[in-house]
Amino acid sequence: MPREVAIIGVGYSGFRALTPEVSYKELMYEAAVKAYEDAGVDPRRDIESFVTVAEDFTEGTSIFDEYVPDQLGAVLKPVHTISGEGLHGFIAAYLQILTGAMDIVAVEAHSKASNILTPDEIMAFAMDPVYNRPLQVNPHFIAGLEMNRYLCETGTTREQCALVVAKNKHNALYNPLAAYGANIAIEDVLQSEIVSYPLSRLDMSPRADGAIVMVLAARERAEELSDIPIWIRGVGWCNDSFSLENRDWMNAIYAAKAGETAYRMAGIRTPWQELDFAEIDDTFSYKELQHMEALRLCRPGEAGMLTEDGATEIGGDFPVNPSGGSLGMGHLLDASGLARLLEVVLQLRGEAGQHQLPDVEAGLAFAWRGLPTTSGAAVILCN
Amino acid sequence: MTAKIKEFPGVGLRESDFTERKVLFTEWKPNAQYAWDAGIAIGRYLAELKEGRIIGVHCHRCRRTVVPPRIFCEWCFRPMDEWVYLEDHGVVNTFSICHVRWDMERLEEPLIPAVIEIAGASKGMGILHLLGEVDPKQVKIGMKVKAVWKPAAERIGAITDILYFKPVE
Amino acid sequence: MGLRKVAVVGAGMTKFVRRAQETGRELAYEAAKMALDSCELTLDDVDAVALGTAPDAFDAVHMKGEYLSDGAGAWRKPFMRSYVGGGTGVFAPIQGWYHVASGLFDVCLVVCEEKMSSCQPHPQGAFLTIFDHTTERPLGPNLLWIFALEMNRYMQTYGLQKKDIALVSVKNKRNAADHPCALLGDPNITVEDVLNSEVLAWPVQRLDVSPVTDGAVAVVLAAENVAKRITDKPVWIKGVGWSLDTAYWTNRDLYYPKYVEYAARMAYEMAGIREPRKEIHVVEPYDPFDYKELHHLEGLLLADKGEAPRLTAEGVTARTGNMPVCPSGGLLGVGNPIAAAGLMKVAEIFWQLRGEAGKRQVPGKPITGLAQAWGDLMQVGTVIILGIGG
Numbered sequence: 023m024p025r026e027v028a029i030i031g032v033g034y035s036g037f038r039a040l041t042p043e044v045s046y047k048e049l050m051y052e053a054a055v056k057a058y059e060d061a062g063v064d065p066r067r068d069i070e071s072f073v074t075v076a077e078d079f080t081e082g083t084s085i086f087d088e089y090v091p092d093q094l095g096a097v098l099k100p101v102h103t104i105s106g107e108g109l110h111g112f113i114a115a116y117l118q119i120l121t122g123a124m125d126i127v128a129v130e131a132h133s134k135a136s137n138i139l140t141p142d143e144i145m146a147f148a149m150d151p152v153y154n155r156p157l158q159v160n161p162h163f164i165a166g167l168e169m170n171r172y173l174c175e176t177g178t179t180r181e182q183c184a185l186v187v188a189k190n191k192h193n194a195l196y197n198p199l200a201a202y203g204a205n206i207a208i209e210d211v212l213q214s215e216i217v218s219y220p221l222s223r224l225d226m227s228p229r230a231d232g233a234i235v236m237v238l239a240a241r242e243r244a245e246e247l248s249d250i251p252i253w254i255r256g257v258g259w260c261n262d263s264f265s266l267e268n269r270d271w272m273n274a275i276y277a278a279k280a281g282e283t284a285y286r287m288a289g290i291r292t293p294w295q296e297l298d299f300a301e302i303d304d305t306f307s308y309k310e311l312q313h314m315e316a317l318r319l320c321r322p323g324e325a326g327m328l329t330e331d332g333a334t335e336i337g338g339d340f341p342v343n344p345s346g347g348s349l350g351m352g353h354l355l356d357a358s359g360l361a362r363l364l365e366v367v368l369q370l371r372g373e374a375g376q377h378q379l380p381d382v383e384a385g386l387a388f389a390w391r392g393l394p395t396t397s398g399a400a401v402i403l404c405n
Numbered sequence: 406m407t408a409k410i411k412e413f414p415g416v417g418l419r420e421s422d423f424t425e426r427k428v429l430f431t432e433w434k435p436n437a438q439y440a441w442d443a444g445i446a447i448g449r450y451l452a453e454l455k456e457g458r459i460i461g462v463h464c465h466r467c468r469r470t471v472v473p474p475r476i477f478c479e480w481c482f483r484p485m486d487e488w489v490y491l492e493d494h495g496v497v498n499t500f501s502i503c504h505v506r507w508d509m510e511r512l513e514e515p516l517i518p519a520v521i522e523i524a525g526a527s528k529g530m531g532i533l534h535l536l537g538e539v540d541p542k543q544v545k546i547g548m549k550v551k552a553v554w555k556p557a558a559e560r561i562g563a564i565t566d567i568l569y570f571k572p573v574e
Numbered sequence: 575m576g577l578r579k580v581a582v583v584g585a586g587m588t589k590f591v592r593r594a595q596e597t598g599r600e601l602a603y604e605a606a607k608m609a610l611d612s613c614e615l616t617l618d619d620v621d622a623v624a625l626g627t628a629p630d631a632f633d634a635v636h637m638k639g640e641y642l643s644d645g646a647g648a649w650r651k652p653f654m655r656s657y658v659g660g661g662t663g664v665f666a667p668i669q670g671w672y673h674v675a676s677g678l679f680d681v682c683l684v685v686c687e688e689k690m691s692s693c694q695p696h697p698q699g700a701f702l703t704i705f706d707h708t709t710e711r712p713l714g715p716n717l718l719w720i721f722a723l724e725m726n727r728y729m730q731t732y733g734l735q736k737k738d739i740a741l742v743s744v745k746n747k748r749n750a751a752d753h754p755c756a757l758l759g760d761p762n763i764t765v766e767d768v769l770n771s772e773v774l775a776w777p778v779q780r781l782d783v784s785p786v787t788d789g790a791v792a793v794v795l796a797a798e799n800v801a802k803r804i805t806d807k808p809v810w811i812k813g814v815g816w817s818l819d820t821a822y823w824t825n826r827d828l829y830y831p832k833y834v835e836y837a838a839r840m841a842y843e844m845a846g847i848r849e850p851r852k853e854i855h856v857v858e859p860y861d862p863f864d865y866k867e868l869h870h871l872e873g874l875l876l877a878d879k880g881e882a883p884r885l886t887a888e889g890v891t892a893r894t895g896n897m898p899v900c901p902s903g904g905l906l907g908v909g910n911p912i913a914a915a916g917l918m919k920v921a922e923i924f925w926q927l928r929g930e931a932g933k934r935q936v937p938g939k940p941i942t943g944l945a946q947a948w949g950d951l952m953q954v955g956t957v958i959i960l961g962i963g964g
Contacts, residue, residue, distance in 0.1 A: 045444025417591030
């Protein structure tokens with residue numbers, strides 16, 4: 023049996039389209055201070071290791087972890103970067119505790135997306151330099167290809183995708199952290215400009231700035247420090263093929279495999295029955311539906327219909343993205359997964375305020391790294 | 406194992422393989438542009454540089470005055486307590502005489518980067534800058550140097566508002 | 575300790591070359607395949623993949639961990655990329671260690687790749703952006719500055735001469751002449767050659783520096799019960815440590831790498847090592863510049879402060895000395911594909927402890943060895959201690 027590990031503190035800052043009043047360091051500092059206060063720990067004394075999540079070209083700084091120890095209270099302590107999704111970083115922190123060498127570890131992820139002036143060109147820089155870049159197409163075409171294939175194979179409609187946008191932006195109205203809450207109609211989404219058919223502007227989550235810090239602790243320390251530890255029951259992560267030529271365009275294999283690993287670890291056989299809700303990647307509207315199916319939260323091809331039936335709304339049978347997701351809260355680059363996980367923690371603690379779900383005991387967070395990757399990670403939490 | 410292996414993978418190419426196009430390759434010039442928010446601490450630092458002053462911050466707990474400023478004390482992990490104006494002179498902590506540009510092209514005149522401990526800050530608290538108006542052979546660790554500012558009208562609120570530091574007579 | 579035991583059971587590497595014909599993905603594949611072949615495993619035996627690679631600007635691919643993933647054998651497997659600048663090559667096996675020691679995986683493939691030649695006109699371009707974007711970059715710094723500033727501070731503190739330091743470059747480049755993958759091995763190099771080489775950023779001269787390089791290295795890690803089935807010569811990971819100092823590097827005294835000491839103490843404690851100078855038999859400290867080997871030996875507590883140059887002059891650190899240092903030839907001799915170079919050091923210790931280092935084999939049947947890397951803004955230390963038996 024692996025060691026039992028809990029989240030004992032969460033802190034966050036930003037979640038707005040712009041944060042011109044603070045530098046990235048100051049944004050991270052605020053999140054860290056809140057997380058340590060929430061956990062009741064002094065980072066200089068208690069936290070044994072730190073994981074930060076970053077990619078150089080989203081920071082505009084080479085080897086970004088250079089600039090993280092000070093504002094995290096991590097100077098002259100073990101710190102390393104995971105260049106992956108926030109949930110990868112979270113899992114790295116979790117693994118360190120599982121070894122038995124560490125008892126308390128913190129993870130940090132952030133976005134200063136507003137400081138990136140050429141985001142699409144940087145995204146293009148992630149594509150294969152020999153095969154794909156010379157085509158000189160905006161990388162959102164990859165989402166268009168995938169969405170088209172997904173709609174075609176499952177019979178899901180653009181209207182159903184648009185409904186995901188409307189739902190998540192509506193949920194966001196009840197989440198004080200969310201930057202992009204709105205009441206919009208299906209028609210608004212369908213009539214917004216097409217970016218890469220069938221993907222329209224409003225099918226895409228808008229970017230936001232923000233920082234999230236979480237403190238994890240092994241059972242003994244967790245129970246000593248926290249009245250409301252939220253337990254980690256399962257983790258999983260996986261990627262499919264990086265190459266556009268060889269990937270599976272219909273199935274989110276990375277999500278299916280990451281989910282299966284996490285379910286197996288948590289002893290979950292029928293996820294939609296044993297979990298109470300999920301916060302899953304909705305970088306693009308169709309991704310929420312595709313990921314629901316891959317994660318076995320419904321049968322293949324049914325996610326669109328369930329959304330139509332209202333099953334995934336806050337009052338539905340299986341709420342998905344009650345926080346508003348990335349469509350409603352804003353896409354936090356590689357911190358998006360920690361934003362999903364943050365909502366799961368707040369829901370399980372009963373601290374979600376106006377969008378609190380009743381009687382929730384187990385929730386799933388799932389993250390995808392965005393274009394052009396096929397990289398995903400899943401975390402299951404229980405209270 | 407390496408003792409037994411005769412041939413390791415990996416094929417080295419020569420510069421001429423590229424210039425003569427003996428191998429195929431693609432080129433890409435990334436367009437990565439950023440506008441970084443300076444924030445509270447560095448924002449004030451830059452504003453003071455525009456006024457011809459260097460400012461630092463002080464932590465009451467560890468009693469350090471540091472520069473460049475930050476809103477938190479990284480040692481005590483608490484907010485800094487006050488702004489402190491520092492002198493615009495200091496001591497060379499270490500220096501180099503650099504003859505090449507980043508792409509290894511030779512410079513006509515060497516640059517002299519240095520870490521300069523700023524007077525008024527705690528011992529050892531320096532900033533990176535350049536030395537000027539000095540014979541490279543005369544530069545010594547421990548040498549006293551003073552900021553040479555751009556004319557006030559040309560200052561924009563940047564580290565380059567200080568042109569360089571020169572030896573104090 | 576009660577920690578799950580993890581062993582290195584296989585290793586592989588490509589030649590280190592100035593410009594590789596292979597793409598980064600192909601280099602990663604070659605090293606990974608060789609590492610698996612060396613312990614007669616296939617990709618099906620691998621439960622997870624840990625990747626290490628340094629700035630994305632080298633390979634000129636954003637999110638290059640994703641780009642390299644299939645080459646590194648990570649297709650449809652749990653895969654993560656860790657990153658601590660120059661310290662990455664020794665951190666990646668630490669990442670692999672916590673994957674296996676967590677109990678979730680039995681076999682983890684660790685791959686480090688670097689293709690610096692993709693960055694044109696010079697890979698140093700990738701380092702232009704390591705400096706603070708507001709307070710430093712407008713001054714037009716280049717990477718050599720920080721090394722030169724640190725080297726000068728180190729020399730000044732102990733009154734060292736360039737010739738004291740050049741000995742390291744000579745030793746390592748001569749050692750590398752026996753490494754089949756080396757880029758810059760030279761059995762005849764002298765101290766005069768180093769002292770007469772072009773001055774780049776005084777006190778740094780051309781032959782004080784390791785060259786830019788392409789290459790990849792991989793090792794296979796396995797949990798105790800599995801490792802013993804795979805090989806009768808498992809090399810155990812006895813201790814790991816890492817530490818990151820402040821980003822405000824101009825507020826630190828650069829004469830001593832405190833972060834390396836902290837990382838080393840963490841690793842020694844885990845390994846139960848009380849007297850490192852007696853208990854460590856072969857050392858691969860990080861040597862991208864000749865003074866760094868000295869700096870790091872002191873940080874690792876393997877030499878008193880300011881005494882590493884004397885140990886070098888007396889031959890203590892020669893391959894046949896009492897404490898062989900960089901018997902591989904190090905970065906100065908074998909080459910410096912950043913992350914791959916760090917993992918090369920771990921592979922070298924693995925081969926040395928198994929008695930498989932061929933012409934580079936140190937005498938005296940070493941049973942414990944240490945590899946260390948360093949990076950970021952001169953602020954991170956990563957340490958791994960390997961041992962046989964016990």
